[in-house]
Amino acid sequence: MNFDFTQKMMVWNHTENNRSMPWKGEKDPYKIWLSEIILQQTRVEQGLAYYNKFIETFPTVKKLANAPEEKVFKLWEGLGYYSRCKNLIASAKIIDSVYKGRFPDTYENILALKGIGPYTAAAIASFAFNLPYAVVDGNVLRVLSRYFGISTPIDSTTGKKLYNQLADSLLDKENPGVYNQAIMDFGAVVCKPQNPLCGACPQKQECRAFQQAWVNDLPVKEKVLKKKTRYMYYFAISVNGKTFVKKREAKDIWQNLHEFVLHEHDEPIDWTKKNLKEAVKSFIDKPFQLQEISTIVKQQLTHQLIIGQIIKITVQTPIDIPGYDLLPDKEIKKLAFPKFINTLMQQEAVLF
DNA sequence: AACACGGGGGA
DNA sequence: TCCCCAGTGTT
Numbered sequence: 001m002n003f004d005f006t007q008k009m010m011v012w013n014h015t016e017n018n019r020s021m022p023w024k025g026e027k028d029p030y031k032i033w034l035s036e037i038i039l040q041q042t043r044v045e046q047g048l049a050y051y052n053k054f055i056e057t058f059p060t061v062k063k064l065a066n067a068p069e070e071k072v073f074k075l076w077e078g079l080g081y082y083s084r085c086k087n088l089i090a091s092a093k094i095i096d097s098v099y100k101g102r103f104p105d106t107y108e109n110i111l112a113l114k115g116i117g118p119y120t121a122a123a124i125a126s127f128a129f130n131l132p133y134a135v136v137d138g139n140v141l142r143v144l145s146r147y148f149g150i151s152t153p154i155d156s157t158t159g160k161k162l163y164n165q166l167a168d169s170l171l172d173k174e175n176p177g178v179y180n181q182a183i184m185d186f187g188a189v190v191c192k193p194q195n196p197l198c199g200a201c202p203q204k205q206e207c208r209a210f211q212q213a214w215v216n217d218l219p220v221k222e223k224v225l226k227k228k229t230r231y232m233y234y235f236a237i238s239v240n241g242k243t244f245v246k247k248r249e250a251k252d253i254w255q256n257l258h259e260f261v262l263h264e265h266d267e268p269i270d271w272t273k274k275n276l277k278e279a280v281k282s283f284i285d286k287p288f289q290l291q292e293i294s295t296i297v298k299q300q301l302t303h304q305l306i307i308g309q310i311i312k313i314t315v316q317t318p319i320d321i322p323g324y325d326l327l328p329d330k331e332i333k334k335l336a337f338p339k340f341i342n343t344l345m346q347q348e349a350v351l352f
Numbered sequence: 353a354a355c356a357c358g359g360g361g362g363a
Numbered sequence: 364t365c366c367c368c369a370g371t372g373t374t
Binding site: 041042043045046078079080081082083084156157193194195223225226251252253254255299300301302303304338339340 | 359
């Protein structure tokens, strides 16, 4: 153990760390687990309201395991990375049935649950059971790469191995939970990505990046994500006050969320009466009335830019669209939709 | 090893 | 815009 680094981290935690979060110091593994899943790739400020909603609605793992799945997705709506929600439900059911509602208490069994990787398993194991596993998240990677002046990319295979070993060697094995919490808080509050508080940092004398003025160049990432643009036009097709919707099942964005009738194109579409008629004809071969067409909405995802509109039409004759369900508004309100579609539905209609 | 997976906030 | 956030699962 690098005694100096670890001890100073613990001293900082004891004397200066005043970061407060509802799940901090929590011992109920269910609550710890929930907070960790919500916070994967998610800012504390963004996840906080969701955590409170979930705990209020599902105070125990049993409640979560036995809830209607759509209700859980509706609660997750807007948070993103929806496979987290799917895996949360799956793991809740396993804990409820296989483990009789008692959260598994070994690292291996925790890690085996769906949606739990090395980081989350170490977090739960150390926070709930005080087991000696070091967390390695974005905060830890940043702190270690700066303190030790490591330029090995954090997203490379060798980098991951290196940082994992280093994190393990630094862990305070007497107080793994407290130490793990401390180093993450330190990364979030002092050794921040932008404008870190090096002046107030208790470790600055030993920090390689500070000594060498590398702070703004570390950590290093090697992978650059490629982005693509998609044009998604949604048709809200209504018959007698009911509208066609379906659940997205494909291995694509927004899996398990719902959508209206989708017309996706590889180029932007400038809607005219003619091409609108053609587009609708590909779904239904019946006369229709155009109600309204929205303004163009853009949504930037991590590696996709989604551009599109929603077009509301009504049909008088009874019809069926294969793959879609015809549901009343009351039912549709209970379904979880992507942010993009919710934004579309809030748009003012433009004249056509 | 590379890639897919959301949404929000700060610079 | 770009980057990052208490990362994980799939191919």
